[in-house]
Amino acid sequence: MRAVDLVINERLTSEVPLVKEVSQYIISAGGKRLRPALLLLVSGALGSNHPHRHTLAAVVEFIHTATLLHDDVVDESTLRRGRATANERFGNAPSVLVGDFLYSRAFQMMVDVNNMRVMQVLSDATNVIAEGEVQQLVNMHDPSLDEAAYLRVIRSKTAKLFEASARLAPILAGAPTEVESACAVYGQALGTAFQVIDDVLDYEGDAQELGKNLGDDLREGKVTLPIICALKKASPEQQQLLQAAIIEGDVEHMDAIQNIIRETGALEAARS
Numbered sequence: 001m002r003a004v005d006l007v008i009n010e011r012l013t014s015e016v017p018l019v020k021e022v023s024q025y026i027i028s029a030g031g032k033r034l035r036p037a038l039l040l041l042v043s044g045a046l047g048s049n050h051p052h053r054h055t056l057a058a059v060v061e062f063i064h065t066a067t068l069l070h071d072d073v074v075d076e077s078t079l080r081r082g083r084a085t086a087n088e089r090f091g092n093a094p095s096v097l098v099g100d101f102l103y104s105r106a107f108q109m110m111v112d113v114n115n116m117r118v119m120q121v122l123s124d125a126t127n128v129i130a131e132g133e134v135q136q137l138v139n140m141h142d143p144s145l146d147e148a149a150y151l152r153v154i155r156s157k158t159a160k161l162f163e164a165s166a167r168l169a170p171i172l173a174g175a176p177t178e179v180e181s182a183c184a185v186y187g188q189a190l191g192t193a194f195q196v197i198d199d200v201l202d203y204e205g206d207a208q209e210l211g212k213n214l215g216d217d218l219r220e221g222k223v224t225l226p227i228i229c230a231l232k233k234a235s236p237e238q239q240q241l242l243q244a245a246i247i248e249g250d251v252e253h254m255d256a257i258q259n260i261i262r263e264t265g266a267l268e269a270a271r272s
């Protein structure tokens, strides 16, 4: 990953100091670099060490970082990677605009790679990510949201970039299209599982953490998979309480709602 971080730092150039400051702030905050790792691992599995692999690994991390900057503004989040979000530290406008900078820098780097299929896959992926986020917005406060609708959103907003990361390696290596398709299926499945577990882990801490994360999601009207599973197993009275909380973003009965999540085994159901 050092080689990828080297490219990332090389390409974070700007004549505008605030661009560098905000980009460095989020990029150096200790992200896991999962998408670059996936691209490099698939490259390795294919026995390919194409010279552009580190550039594309940096590209997917820039796109991921741009989406995080925008997402934190949309969600009005205050914590990211264990520290204040960029919007909390610098304000919404610098966060959105530096997100735009990282996104367009990623496209400049893609052009350097000079491979039309790479451009196709990444432009398609970013389009789908944005659509997924808009769909999530439309789904807010809807208690009738089911597992299929939840999966449609996370396949777009999260899994699509995992899918693109996994399929870029065979594209660079010039592998047959069946290999590219198999890698795409793998990346999509990995990304979907990753988002499900991310949502479950949010509710798995102690009572205080469950209360905070569940309260935040309900306030924002986010209907996560554990909430959908809880609704399915809840008694009619519990369903009524939970539905009202989803519709109104009402977190008045937090203790009772936390109990519904526990009593219905919603976290175990979501995991399976």
Ligand code: GRG
Binding pocket: 030, 031, 032, 033, 034, 066, 067, 068, 070, 071, 074, 081, 099, 103, 126, 127, 129, 130, 133, 157, 158, 195, 198
């Ligand atoms: C800029 C094209 C464009 C679109 C913006 C706001 C938005 C549209 C998309 C947000 C998508 C999003 C944030 C999905 C969640 C993905 C997710 C689970 C992020 C956390 O990933 P980790 O754990 O993060 O890999 P680290 O911090 O390790 O990098």
